[in-house]
Amino acid sequence: MRASQEDFESAMNQVKLLKKDPGNEVKLRLYALYKQATEGPCNMPKPGVFDFINKAKWDAWNALGSLPKETARQNYVDLVSSLTSSSESSTQVKPGADRGQQEYENLVVTSEDGITKIMFNRPTRKNAISTQMYQEIMLALKAASKDDSTITVVTGNGDYYCSGNDLANFTDIPPGGVEEKAKQSAIMLRDFVGTFIDFPKPLVAVVNGPAVGISVTILGLFDAVYASDRATFHTPFSHLGLSPEGCASYTFPKIMGPAKSCFSFQATEMLIFGKKLTAGEACAQGLVTEVFPDSTFQKEVWTRLKAYSKLPPNSMRISKQVIRNMEKEKLHAVNAEESSVLQERWLSDECINATMNFLSKKAKL
């Protein structure tokens, strides 16, 4: 039986609900089939060779030649159906499921000695945060807020703490185009940062190495930040045609000193001029609680955290509430404003060019 228009629309909705990123190749095929089913054979001028995102999309659509619209619609529905059934089977029984533990692709989450540890686990990408990883971090934080641990710790696997947003996230363009992508990203960013603002238990960052971008800005929402002396703190927003997020436009000047004092210039030097701070400098500015020599970092930090985790949990949670609640409304408002400014920035030539330069290996920080 041929797929109807309703089957097609239902498949489009199912794509948005996929639990697992199907990868760029499948997404290109979905894009091409969608265009063919709705518009017929490729009717766009061929993009230039350096416009490689649109070129890849054009190639995929053009490769469908004169495939009839109905067949493209059927193929789209079949492809989505194969994706939904494989994602259902891959979330079934996994090791740890019987202990109520969730499995993550880009995180290692463990709970021991009253401490839930959320470790970024993409060391070959310097722990850059992919779209899927944002979702996983939100899920892990929500689970940690309800489990029986007293403290939650965020750290990184490998030589980096985290290299910030995965710049390849912007190559995954939905059928609605780049505007739709920017809109979806702004919603995800607001939810992601909101999860940190609302996190109810003591939240500690164990910064094992260099930290970049959003992994630095959200530190202002943690309750303690311990850093190895190998760590650096870098927010290269202007270099990337971006603007601050993670509430840093509010927390950094507040943490680093009152307005117009020489200290608040440290915040603007970081957020506007992209100055990279050493761990010692970040500690002097109040962004880091304490710095440890890398050789003894893990031992010293975890000994301290284990002692803290034995403190009465309700008292710690209530103290956090008393300290943070007055600020919550303001932080949510700042988060919404920063996300909406970024939604526009992502569509700017400055941002698109900087992202292309990184992805085509012409630039690095």
Ligand SMILES: CCCC/C=C/CC(=O)SCCNC(=O)CCNC(=O)[C@H](O)C(C)(C)COP(=O)(O)OP(=O)(O)OC[C@H]1O[C@@H](n2cnc3c(N)ncnc32)[C@H](O)[C@@H]1OP(=O)(O)O
């Ligand atoms: C939707 C919400 C959006 C919120 C917005 C947040 C804003 C930010 O977070 S801005 C910060 C974005 N991050 C960057 O600009 C960092 C880019 N990376 C680099 O400049 C360098 O990779 C590095 C300085 C972090 C490390 O350099 P190093 O020479 O030591 O290692 P590499 O060989 O470059 O890295 C290994 C491998 O990993 C890839 N990679 C590293 N970071 C990222 C990243 N952020 N996005 C995508 N890919 C990244 C790098 O390309 C290498 O890949 P290959 O092995 O394939 O070459």
